[in-house]
Amino acid sequence: MSFAGLVLDGLLALSLPVLAWRALSARDLYRAVILFITFGVILALAWARLGAPDIALAEAAIGAGITGALLLNTVGGLSRKNDKDDERPDEPTDRVGRPWRTRLAVTVPVTILAGGLAWAVLSFPAPVVDMPSLVGEAVAEGEVSHPVTAVLLDYRSYDTFLEIGVLLLAALCVWSLGLSAVRSTAPEAVSGSPVLAGFVRLLAPAMVVSGVYLLWAGTSQPGGAFQAGAVLGALGVVMVLTGLLVPSLGRGGVVRAGLALGFAVFLLVGVVSMLATGGFLAYPEGFEYGLILAIEFFLTFSIALTLTALFTTVPPREKGGGA
Amino acid sequence: MSSVDMYLLSGVAVFAVCAYALVVHAHLIRKVIAINMMGSGVFVLLTAIARRGDETDPVPHAMVLTGIVVAVSATAFALAVVRKLHEATGHAYLPEEGEDAPPDGGGG
Amino acid sequence: MNTFFTIVAGFLLVNIAAGLVRVYLGPTPADRMLSAQLFGTTGVAILLLLSQALSTPALVDAALVLGLLAAVAVVAFVMRVPQSEREADEE
Amino acid sequence: MIPALINAASMFFVVAGAFFFLAGTVGLLRFPDVYTRLHSLTKADNTGLGLMMVGLAIQSGSILVALKMALAWLFVLVSGATAAHLISTTALKSGLRIWRKE
Numbered sequence: 252m253s254f255a256g257l258v259l260d261g262l263l264a265l266s267l268p269v270l271a272w273r274a275l276s277a278r279d280l281y282r283a284v285i286l287f288i289t290f291g292v293i294l295a296l297a298w299a300r301l302g303a304p305d306i307a308l309a310e311a312a313i314g315a316g317i318t319g320a321l322l323l324n325t326v327g328g329l330s331r332k333n334d335k336d337d338e339r340p341d342e343p344t345d346r347v348g349r350p351w352r353t354r355l356a357v358t359v360p361v362t363i364l365a366g367g368l369a370w371a372v373l374s375f376p377a378p379v380v381d382m383p384s385l386v387g388e389a390v391a392e393g394e395v396s397h398p399v400t401a402v403l404l405d406y407r408s409y410d411t412f413l414e415i416g417v418l419l420l421a422a423l424c425v426w427s428l429g430l431s432a433v434r435s436t437a438p439e440a441v442s443g444s445p446v447l448a449g450f451v452r453l454l455a456p457a458m459v460v461s462g463v464y465l466l467w468a469g470t471s472q473p474g475g476a477f478q479a480g481a482v483l484g485a486l487g488v489v490m491v492l493t494g495l496l497v498p499s500l501g502r503g504g505v506v507r508a509g510l511a512l513g514f515a516v517f518l519l520v521g522v523v524s525m526l527a528t529g530g531f532l533a534y535p536e537g538f539e540y541g542l543i544l545a546i547e548f549f550l551t552f553s554i555a556l557t558l559t560a561l562f563t564t565v566p567p568r569e570k571g572g573g574a
Numbered sequence: 575m576s577s578v579d580m581y582l583l584s585g586v587a588v589f590a591v592c593a594y595a596l597v598v599h600a601h602l603i604r605k606v607i608a609i610n611m612m613g614s615g616v617f618v619l620l621t622a623i624a625r626r627g628d629e630t631d632p633v634p635h636a637m638v639l640t641g642i643v644v645a646v647s648a649t650a651f652a653l654a655v656v657r658k659l660h661e662a663t664g665h666a667y668l669p670e671e672g673e674d675a676p677p678d679g680g681g682g
Numbered sequence: 683m684n685t686f687f688t689i690v691a692g693f694l695l696v697n698i699a700a701g702l703v704r705v706y707l708g709p710t711p712a713d714r715m716l717s718a719q720l721f722g723t724t725g726v727a728i729l730l731l732l733s734q735a736l737s738t739p740a741l742v743d744a745a746l747v748l749g750l751l752a753a754v755a756v757v758a759f760v761m762r763v764p765q766s767e768r769e770a771d772e773e
Numbered sequence: 774m775i776p777a778l779i780n781a782a783s784m785f786f787v788v789a790g791a792f793f794f795l796a797g798t799v800g801l802l803r804f805p806d807v808y809t810r811l812h813s814l815t816k817a818d819n820t821g822l823g824l825m826m827v828g829l830a831i832q833s834g835s836i837l838v839a840l841k842m843a844l845a846w847l848f849v850l851v852s853g854a855t856a857a858h859l860i861s862t863t864a865l866k867s868g869l870r871i872w873r874k875e
Contacts, residue, residue, distance in 0.1 A: 253684075253685050253688065255685045255688040255689045255692065256577065256685075256688050256735075257577060258692055259688055259691055259692045259695065260577040260580050260581065261580055262692060262695050262696070263581075263584075263695065264577075264580040264581050264583065264584035265584070266695070266699065267584045267585075267587070267588050267615075267618065268584060268587035268588045268590075268591050271588045271591050271592055271611045271615075272591045272595075273702075274607065274611070275591070275592065275595035275599065275604060275607065275608055275611070276595070280601070280603055280604075281711045281714060281763065282705060282706075282708075282714060283603075283604065283607060284607075285705055285714045285715065285717065285718045286702075286705060287607055287610075287611070288718050288721075288755055289698070289702070289705075289718060289721050290611065290614070292698075292721050292722060292725040292748070293698075293725075294614055294618070295725065295729070295744065295748065296695070296725065296728055296729065296732070297581065297584075297618060298621060299728075299729055299732045299733075299736070299738070299741050299744065300577070300732065300736075301581060301618075301621045301622060301624075301625050302625060302630045302736070302738070303621050303624070303630070303635050303638070304738050304740035304741050304743070304744055305635055305639060305740075306617070306621060306635060306638050306639060306642070307729070307741065307744040308740070308743060308744040308747055309639055309642050309643075310642065311725075311729075311744050311745075311747045311748035311751065312747050312751050313642055313643070313646050314614075314642070315722065315725075315748065315751060315752065315755070316751030316752070316754040316755060317646060317751075317754070318610065318646055318649055319718075319754070319755040319758070320754050320755050320757075320758035321646075321649065321650055321653055322603070322606075322607070322653070323755060323758040323759050323762055323763055324653075324758055324762050325603060325653040325656060325657055326603065326763060327758075327762035327763040327764065328657055328660075328762070329603070329656075329657070329660050329666055349598050349600075353598070354598060357594055357597045357598055358594065361590050361593050361594045361597075362590070364590060364593065365586055365587065365589070365590035368586045368589070368590070369582075369583055369586045372582040372583070372585075372586060372619065372623075373579060373582065373583075375623070375626070383627060383629035383630065383631045383632070384629070386631070386632050386633060387629075398632035399632045399635045399636050399639065401632075402632050402633055402635075402636035410636070410637070410640055411640065414640045414643060414644060417643075417644050417647060418643065418644075418647050421647035421648065421650060421651045422647075424651050424654075425650060425651055425654040428654050428655065428657075428658045429658075430654060430657055430658060430661070433762055435761045435762065436761070436762060436763065436764040437760055437761045437762075437863065438862075438863065438866035438867070441760055441761075441859060441862050441863050441866065442761065444858070444859070444862065446855060446858045446859070447757070447855065447859065450753070450851065450852075450855040453851055454750070454753075454851070454852075457750060457848065458750060461746060461747065461750060464743075465743065465747075468743070472739075472740055475639075477639055477642070477643055478747070481643075482747060482750065482751070485750075485751050485754050488754060488758070489754055489757055492757050492758055492761045492762070493757065493761070554643070557647070558646070561646075561647060561650035561651070561654075562650070564650075564654050564657070683780055683783075683784075683832070686784060686787075687787070687829075690787055690788070690791050690825075693791055693795075694791065694794055697794050697795060697797075697798045700798050700802065701798050701801050701802070703802060704801050704802055704810075710807060710864065710869060712807045712860050712861075712863060712864040712869065713807050713810065715856075715860055716801075716807060716810060716811065716814055716856075716857075716860055717801060719814055719852075719853065719856045719860075720797065720798075720801060720813065720814050720818055722849075723814070723818045723819065723822055723849055723853060724794060724818065726822060726845055726849055727790070727794065727821065727822050727825050730825065730826065730829050730842060730845065731787075731825070731829065733829075734829050734832060734833065739833075739835070739838050742838055742841045742842055742845065743841070745842075745845045746841060746844060746845045746848065749845045749846075749848035749849040749852065750848045750852070752849070752852055752856075753852030753853075753855055753856050756852075756855075756856040756859060756860065757859070760859040760860065760863050
């Protein structure tokens with residue numbers, strides 16, 4: 252590593268905790284969310300430097316885009332209520348101040364924890380098992396050439412299977428709260444703006460093409476179902492925000508089926524492969540590439556739909572309810 | 575100090591800062607942001623660990639990718655719970671010890 | 683040449699740090715959102731520089747996604763966050 | 774001869790781009806209100822990114838990568854212009870006054 256690279260790494264490594272600190276102690280919540288989005292951008296750069304372009308891609312989509320939109324949505328939802336209740340307009344700030352004794356009592360154990368962790372991570376023994384070459388061998392046997400995708404869908408596919416399960420569960424939990432949609436607070440001139448409509452018209456095909464490209468690229472280079480799903484999910488979020496999609500997303504049965512599709516296809520492939528080869532998700536010879544691509548395709552669709560549903564928080568209408 | 579060491583320490587620092595803020599701040603959205611960033615600190619740590627050898631280890635990368643998606647769904651759920659609490663009680667704080675409503679001013 | 687690209691990336695990072703001052707000064711939520719959008723653009727530039735400096739073409743994809751999604755937060759901000767601060771002041 | 778020329782050209786474009794980014798940051802910090810600060814978003818930084826993109830594209834040696842870089846710039850241009858329009862319209866509608874020299 253050159254000296255310039257070392258300085259850049261130092262700057263990035265320093266700015267992450269500083270940004271986290273500033274975001275969490277910012278006076279009002281808008282500022283906190285803006286700093287959170289900036290933190291996401293810096294994080295993506297750090298991962299680029301750490302040789303993890305897959306994660307940089309996912310962070311660029313999820314950290315800076317979707318999580319930021321989620322937080323802004325919630326902050327907006329909270330303060331709208333306050334305007335109606337005629338409370339102080341700066342309500343979303345933290346009104347509970349802790350006395351210095353409490354702060355000190357928290358600082359001491361946190362400092363000890365941080366010191367211990369720092370000592371632990373710096374004195375790690377060298378790895379006993381040579382994971383990269385083990386994975387390399389396993390990947391060489393398989394038909395997917397990008398190691399991270401191979402790990403996700405071949406080598407440790409049950410992790411990914413459970414993960415789409417977690418997404419599904421989160422969507423069900425959010426629906427069970429029975430929240431109403433956050434309504435737009437934008438002035439007429441903004442929400443009906445032809446510029447915004449034109450922007451979405453330009454954005455939609457670009458996002459669909461990028462999503463499909465990332466999905467296709469995932470087998471041989473960084474990219475894959477998560478990144479593609481995140482990009483398409485962001486498109487869903489934008490369409491909900493601009494009113495092109497109703498918050499309940501459409502007919503209840505269709506939405507529910509779409510959410511469950513990724514999980515169901517994964518499960519089906521797992522069970523069928525278990526019947527064929529004896530191991531859960533142990534793909535039979537020769538079908539590996541096709542099966543992984545099929546799983547990835549349905550996963551992308553379900554991840555995108557789930558992210559949109561998590562944003563709207565409104566359960567789909569029952570049959571005949573209309574939209 | 576190598577680049578990897580700097581990122582390892584950075585991850586630890588992010589984790590510690592967020593752990594402090596998680597306890598000290600009362601507003602629930604701040605707590606949600608703190609937990610999300612705490613996760614990011616752990617992800618930085620994992621990615622830096624993957625970088626220690628001569629070759630980059632893809633297993634932590636896959637774990638972090640899974641983690642990012644789980645983190646966004648957990649954050650979305652937490653924010654929905656905050657909104658529900660706000661709808662029900664009118665404020666986004668948990669009741670402090672020994673009282674039902676949040677205190678108005680700082681200090682105490 | 684790679685060192686040169688790394689130095690420029692570091693320079694842009696310092697630019698972001700300087701721009702953070704605007705997030706503090708505000709004074710309106712619009713100013714802060716504007717700064718966030720600017721950091722997105724700078725982030726795209728840094729990712730492109732790093733993709734060249736580290737010879738990782740995949741980072742161009744990351745830059746593409748960042749450029750594509752940078753506006754999502756802006757749309758959320760405009761549509762959902764009430765801009766009541768000033769109205770309350772002037773009434 | 775040719776590689777040296779390409780290096781020099783790409784260095785020139787990247788440095789010019791970095792200069793525009795610097796100008797954008799100065800504008801963000803020094804301009805008096807949100808409407809004037811929009812210039813640094815829509816003009817300075819997008820020009821900077823464009824120049825930098827040109828400098829890196831001639832260095833990349835692959836048409837596909839160069840095209841993707843151009844596409845990234847195009848996305849940023851479109852979203853930057855839309856963001857500027859939305860932010861300024863919202864600010865205007867919420868009654869934010871336009872700065873005038875006293």
